[in-house]
Amino acid sequence: MINISVLGYGTVGSGVVEVLDTNSESIAKKARQPIHVKYVLDKREFPGSPVEDKVVHDINVILDDPEVQIVVETMGGVHPAYEFVKGALERGKSVCTSNKELVAKHGAELLALAKSKSINFLFEASVGGGIPIIRPLNQSLTADEIEEITGILNGTTNYILSKMDTEGADFAEVLREAQDKGYAERNPEADVEGYDACRKIAILTSLAFGKQVDYEDIYTEGITKITKTDMLYAKELDAKIKIVGSSKREDEKVSAFVAPVMIGRENPLYSVNDVFNGIYVKGNVLGDTMFYGKGAGKLPTASAVVADVVDAAKHIGTNIMTNWSTHKLELADFEEVSHRFFVRVDEVEKEAAAEAFGQVEEVNANVAGEYAFITKLMTEKEFKEKAVALSSMRNRIRVAF
Amino acid sequence: MINISVLGYGTVGSGVVEVLDTNSESIAKKARQPIHVKYVLDKREFPGSPVEDKVVHDINVILDDPEVQIVVETMGGVHPAYEFVKGALERGKSVCTSNKELVAKHGAELLALAKSKSINFLFEASVGGGIPIIRPLNQSLTADEIEEITGILNGTTNYILSKMDTEGADFAEVLREAQDKGYAERNPEADVEGYDACRKIAILTSLAFGKQVDYEDIYTEGITKITKTDMLYAKELDAKIKIVGSSKREDEKVSAFVAPVMIGRENPLYSVNDVFNGIYVKGNVLGDTMFYGKGAGKLPTASAVVADVVDAAKHIGTNIMTNWSTHKLELADFEEVSHRFFVRVDEVEKEAAAEAFGQVEEVNANVAGEYAFITKLMTEKEFKEKAVALSSMRNRIRVAF
Missing domain, CATH: 3.30.360.10 (Dihydrodipicolinate Reductase; domain 2)
Incomplete structure (x- = not known):
C-alpha cells in the first residue's frame, strides 16, 4: 500500500480523492498496490465529507510522516505551494501537481531536486487538464x-x-x-x-x-x-x-x-x-x-493527477528522466519573429495602406467604411514600422496560414 | 552504447536506420547512451547503402550475439516474424516492432514472455503509425x-x-x-x-x-x-x-x-x-x-519504433508493465450491438419501410427514385429482421450520432 497526502481540497484536490475512490480497483492494479489517502491539508474542515477524519492544518504533519510517500499538490499559486512541495521532495516524497504557476516558475529546480533524491516531480495536469501531453512529450516523442x-x-x-x-x-x-x-x-x-x-x-x-x-x-x-x-x-x-x-x-x-x-x-x-x-x-x-x-474541469484534471500518482507509485526509488535543465533558454527576440498580419483600417486609408505595405491581399466582409487586408510575411518590427503610417488601425491579428 | 539489430530493411526498417542517424545526438541523450545498429537482417544485399556492411541473412547471427540487446522487427507478417521475435525474447533481447499482424495475433504471449525475462516487447508503431497511442493508453490513462x-x-x-x-x-x-x-x-x-x-x-x-x-x-x-x-x-x-x-x-x-x-x-x-x-x-x-x-509513412512510423528503442534502452533489465493478459476477452455478440441505421431503398418502398421500421427520420438528398431514412436505435439482429421486408435496399450505413 502507498500512502499519499493531498494538499488543498478544492476542485481538483477533491476530484483526486473521488477518482481514487471511483476506480480504486483498476488503479491499484496499475500501480501494483492500493493507493491510500492518509492526510488532506486544508485550512478548512470538511465535516461529513469522505476526508473528514483526514484533514490536517499543519504541513509538517505530512512532511514528518515517513509513511507518506507521495504528495499531491492541488492548491494552486506559487506560495506556499513551492515551500510545501520543496519540503516534500527534500524529505524523499514524490510530488504530483496540477499547479501550472508553480511548474512554470520552479519546474526545473524541483525536477533537479527530485532527481537528486531518486524520486519524482510529475505535472501532467498542469497543461491541458486531462489530455496526456507532458508524458507523451517526455516519453513518446523521444x-x-x-x-x-x-x-x-x-x-x-x-x-x-x-x-x-x-x-x-x-x-x-x-x-x-x-x-x-x-x-x-x-x-x-x-x-x-x-x-x-x-x-x-x-x-x-x-x-x-x-x-x-x-x-x-x-x-x-x-x-x-x-x-x-x-x-x-x-x-x-x-x-x-x-x-x-x-x-x-x-x-x-x-x-x-x-x-x-x-x-x-x-x-x-x-x-x-x-x-x-x-x-x-x-x-x-x-x-x-x-x-x-x-483542458480543465474537476475530473479530467484529477484523472491526469492520479495518472501521475500511479506513475510515481510504480517508480518508488527511481527517477523518471525529464529533459528540462535549469539552464535558461534565451528566446529569440519577438520583434524578429515573422507573421502575416490581418489588418483593418478606415476605408479612407486604403491608399495609405498600399503605400505602407505594398502588395496586400484584400479581404472584403462588407463592413461599411472599412478596408481590410492581409500583409505579406514580415517581422513584428517591420510591421510596427509600416503601421505607423496608418492612423486608423481598428485591429490587427496575426495569420497562421 | 546499446547495440540493436533491425529485422527487415524495407520502408519502415530503413526509416528506423535513417531516424537513428538523423537525430543520433538527441536520441543518445534521451536513451542515456548512443544507439548503434550492429546488424540488419534481410534476404537482399544493399550495396552502397549506409547498412551495406551490416547486412546478414541468418537470424542466428543476431540471436547468438550477446552484444545485441534490442531487436527491431519491421518485416511484417506473422511468419517468420513470430519465430524471430520469440527467439530474441527467449535470449533476453528486448523487441520493438511495427508489425500489427504479429502483435494482434501473439501480443499477449510475447508480452508475457518479455515479462518473464525482465525485458520488453514494445509496439507503439503497430497502431496509428507515428501517433503516440500505445504508450499513452498504457501509461497515461491509468x-x-x-x-x-x-x-x-x-x-x-x-x-x-x-x-x-x-x-x-x-x-x-x-x-x-x-x-x-x-x-x-x-x-x-x-x-x-x-x-x-x-x-x-x-x-x-x-x-x-x-x-x-x-x-x-x-x-x-x-x-x-x-x-x-x-x-x-x-x-x-x-x-x-x-x-x-x-x-x-x-x-x-x-x-x-x-x-x-x-x-x-x-x-x-x-x-x-x-x-x-x-x-x-x-x-x-x-x-x-x-x-x-x-498513421503511416516511413518516417512517422520509424519515429514510433525508435521511441520504443529509446524506452527499451532506458529499461534494460526492467519490464514496463502492460495490462494485457493472455486470458481471452469474450466480446459481446455483435448481433446484440445497437446502432441507428441510415437506409436507402427504392422510392416505391417508402410505405414498406414505414411498416417495417415504424417512425423514421427521412433524409432527402434529391436522388431520383429513391427513399432514404434513419431508423431509431436497434440491434443488428432487429435491423436484419426488419430489413427482410425491403427488397430494394441500396445501402445501409450505421450512424454514430
Missing part, C-alpha cells in the same frame, strides 16, 4: 527533435471565441454569459489576457527544448480586443480566430508567444472548439500530431 | 477505466473516403487514383475490406480492457459498397462517412467492430481527413480525448 508546439491551452478563452464565432456576439457579452455559467472567473484576467496560456506554453517549451523558459520572456497578448467584426472577416477567410500559445525552433533559435491568430481549415486546431484544448506538435521525423481533450 | 475507443485507423481508406466526399467521385475511381499515387496497394484488400483496421482495434481493445481480443472475433465490414450517392446523403446530414474500428464497454461487456459509420460534426473524428488517423478515447473520469497524426 525519437524526434521538436520543431513546433502550438496549443489552444485555455478552455475559457476558446469557449468565448467559439461563442463569438457561432453567435456573432461581442467579447464583453460572451464573457458575461461565460461568467454566469461558471466557465469564466469573476476576475477573468488570467484567462482573457493570456497569462494562463503563457505559463502553459512556457512549460511545454521547456520540456520540448530541454531548457528553462521564463514565462516573463514570452510575448503575451489576450483576446479582449477581438470583436465580432473580426469574426466576420475570419468567416470570409474560412478561418477561425483562436488564442494559441506557440513555440517554434528555427535555425537553433526558439521563439515563443501567446496571441490570437487566424487559423485556416487545414490546421488541426481549426476544429478544436468550445472548452476543448488541442495541442499540435511537429517533430522533425514524426511530422504533425495533435492531442485533444478537456 | 487513472481511468476506458469506456470507448473509436479510431480512424487506416490512412488509405480515410484518404479514399475523403476524396469521394470532396470530389463526388465513386469508390473504384478514387481507389485507382490512390493506387497510381502509391497511397493504396495494388492488392488493396487488407485496407479496403477493413482487415488492417481490425487488427489495430484488436490491439487497442486488448490493451484497454486488459485481455486478449482475437481479431477473428471482430465484425469487420469494408468500404467497397460506399458510393458517391451515400456521400450526398452524408452532406445533407452534415455528416461524414468514415471507416472506424470501435470498441465499447457497456455493463461489463465489451463489443467491437470495424465498419463505415456516419459521423456528425460534433465528433472529434469528423475533422480527421485524408491520410490522417485519429483515435478517440473515452475514459470514465477523463471524458473525451483524441490522438491525431500520420
